[in-house]
Amino acid sequence: MKQVFSSKNRISHMPDPIRSHIVSFLPMKEAMRSSILSRQWRYVCSSLSNLKFDQVxxxxxxxxxxxxxxDFVDETLLSHNGSDIxxxxxxxxxxxxxxxxxxxxxxxxxxxxxxxxxxxFSFDTWRFKKLPQCLFTSTTLTKLSLYEVELNLPTIVxxxxxxxxxxxxVAFRGENLVNKLLSSSSCPVLEKLVIWYCCCTGINTISISLPTLKYLTLFDxxxxxxxxxxxxLRELIYMCCRPPNITYENLLSVVSAKLHFSVNIGMCATPVNTFFRSxxxxxxxxxxxxxxxxxSGIIEFLSMDQEFLAGVPxxxxxxxxxxxxxxASEKHAQVMILLSRSYPNLQTPSILVENLYDKATISNIANVDECWKPTQLPPEDILNSLKTVDIENFKGSDGELYLVRFLLENAKILEKMNICCSDGKLETVRCQMCITEILPKFTKVSPHVTISISDILANRVWQYVLYVNGQKKSSSHIYISANKW
Structure with missing residues (x-):
C-alpha cells in the first residue's frame, strides 16, 4: 500500500518551548510576525528568552x-508571559x-x-543621564555591556x-563610586573587564581591585x-596613553599580553625616564x-631606556x-634583537614595519635621530627554537636588514622566513635590490631554510631555498627561483 504522509505543518504542532526557541533566532520584528501565522502561533513569542531591540x-x-x-517594544514586553529572560x-x-x-x-x-x-544597552551617541537603580543591584546579571552612556552611579552597587x-x-562620574564599582565589594566574582574609549570628568585615577579578574582590556x-x-590576570590588553601603575604580583600569572603606550612626552610633568623604564x-x-x-609605542619606550639597552636581557x-x-629604524631593530635574546624558546615571531614619521610617539620625543648604532653582540646560544619568521611591510632599510641578518645568523633550526615588501614604489625598488644583491650575501646558520619575499604591488614572489646536508652552505651556492603568481 502506498504510504500517505500527513499534510499537517509539523512545526506548528511542536511544543511551545521548542517553537519559541526556533523563533528566538529571528530578528525581533520577524519573530513577532510569526504570531499571526495561525492560532497555534499566537503566543509563541510570549516566552522568548532572547530579546533584541535595535531601532536602526x-x-x-x-x-x-x-x-x-x-510602540513595538512596549507591545512586545506587554505580551510577555513573565518567564525569565x-x-x-x-x-x-x-x-x-x-x-x-x-x-x-x-x-x-x-x-x-x-x-x-x-x-x-547602547544609545548611539545619545546620552542617557541616569540608569535605574535596580540595574546596579541585579542578583542574576552575569554579563553587562554599556555603550555611549553617561554613567552616574548610585551609592549602592x-x-x-x-x-x-x-x-x-562611557562617561564616568565620581571617582570614589567608579573605584567602588571596580572592586571586589561590588563585583566579587568578576572575571572579564573591558574599558574602551571612556572618559572620566573630574577623575584622574581609576583603581581596579578585583582578585577574581582574569581578562582585562584597557583601550584609550x-x-x-x-x-x-x-x-x-591571565590576559592583558593595555593600549593607553600612560603606562599602568601595576605591581610585580599582578603580572606573574599573565599568559597573553598586548601592550602599547602613546604618552605625549612634551605635555607630561612626570620625568621622562620614569616612562621609559615602565x-x-x-x-x-x-x-x-x-x-x-x-x-611601536612600547618599542620606542624600550629604545629610549638606557638601562635596558646596556643591560643583559x-x-x-x-x-x-x-x-x-x-x-624601519636601526634602534628599533636593535631592540628587537635584544628581545629575541630574552626569549630562548621563541618559535613564531611576526614583525610589522610601520612608517617612521606617521606615529605621534615619535614626534613627541626629542632627539629622535640621536639613537645608538648597532653594536656587535657577544656570541650566545640563542634562538634555538625559532622555526618561522614573518616580516610584513618590509622597506629594505638598514635597520631591517640588520635584523634579518641577525636572525639568519643565529636561528639554528629556522625553516621559513616570510618577508612581505611594502606596497610603496620606492620601497619596492629597494626590496628588489635586497633580493638580488644583499640577502644572498648573508650567512644562514640553519641547515635548510626557505626565504620567501613577496611583492604585492608587482604581484609576484621570490623564493630562496638552501640545501645544506648537515653543513652550512656558502652564499655563492644559493638557488634562487622567481615564480609568477
Missing amino acids: DFEKTKKCKRGDFR KRFSLTVKVGDTFISSRHLNSWISFAVNHNVQDFK KFPVLKSLLFDD THELTINLVNTV ASKILVWLRNVEKLCLM SSCCSLKHLHVDMF
Whole structure:
C-alpha cells in the first residue's frame, strides 16, 4: 500500500518551548510576525528568552513611522508571559523625542525584574543621564555591556554573580563610586573587564581591585592613571596613553599580553625616564607569558631606556609567539634583537614595519635621530627554537636588514622566513635590490631554510631555498627561483 504522509505543518504542532526557541533566532520584528501565522502561533513569542531591540534595524523599512519602535517594544514586553529572560539587548537612535527616560527606565526594569543574565544597552551617541537603580543591584546579571552612556552611579552597587563587564565610550562620574564599582565589594566574582574609549570628568585615577579578574582590556582611557591591585590576570590588553601603575604580583600569572603606550612626552610633568623604564619593567615581570604583542609605542619606550639597552636581557622561557610593530629604524631593530635574546624558546615571531614619521610617539620625543648604532653582540646560544619568521611591510632599510641578518645568523633550526615588501614604489625598488644583491650575501646558520619575499604591488614572489646536508652552505651556492603568481 502506498504510504500517505500527513499534510499537517509539523512545526506548528511542536511544543511551545521548542517553537519559541526556533523563533528566538529571528530578528525581533520577524519573530513577532510569526504570531499571526495561525492560532497555534499566537503566543509563541510570549516566552522568548532572547530579546533584541535595535531601532536602526527596525526603521530600515520605508513604512516605519516615528514612534513605531517605541510602540513595538512596549507591545512586545506587554505580551510577555513573565518567564525569565536570558539576553536583553537595546539600541536606541540619537535624539528620538518619542522615547523618554520613563520608557527607557521601564524597559530596563522589565529586563531586571525578569532575571536577565546578559544585558546590553547602547544609545548611539545619545546620552542617557541616569540608569535605574535596580540595574546596579541585579542578583542574576552575569554579563553587562554599556555603550555611549553617561554613567552616574548610585551609592549602592552590587553585582553578586557578574562575570563580564564592558564599557564602550562611557562617561564616568565620581571617582570614589567608579573605584567602588571596580572592586571586589561590588563585583566579587568578576572575571572579564573591558574599558574602551571612556572618559572620566573630574577623575584622574581609576583603581581596579578585583582578585577574581582574569581578562582585562584597557583601550584609550585618555590621560587617566590606571592602578591595578589584587588581580590575578591571565590576559592583558593595555593600549593607553600612560603606562599602568601595576605591581610585580599582578603580572606573574599573565599568559597573553598586548601592550602599547602613546604618552605625549612634551605635555607630561612626570620625568621622562620614569616612562621609559615602565615598559622594560613590565616585560621583566611578564615571566610566564606565552603570547606577546608589542606595539611601536612600547618599542620606542624600550629604545629610549638606557638601562635596558646596556643591560643583559632577562630570560623568559615560556614565550613562544611574539608579534612586534616597529619602525624601519636601526634602534628599533636593535631592540628587537635584544628581545629575541630574552626569549630562548621563541618559535613564531611576526614583525610589522610601520612608517617612521606617521606615529605621534615619535614626534613627541626629542632627539629622535640621536639613537645608538648597532653594536656587535657577544656570541650566545640563542634562538634555538625559532622555526618561522614573518616580516610584513618590509622597506629594505638598514635597520631591517640588520635584523634579518641577525636572525639568519643565529636561528639554528629556522625553516621559513616570510618577508612581505611594502606596497610603496620606492620601497619596492629597494626590496628588489635586497633580493638580488644583499640577502644572498648573508650567512644562514640553519641547515635548510626557505626565504620567501613577496611583492604585492608587482604581484609576484621570490623564493630562496638552501640545501645544506648537515653543513652550512656558502652564499655563492644559493638557488634562487622567481615564480609568477
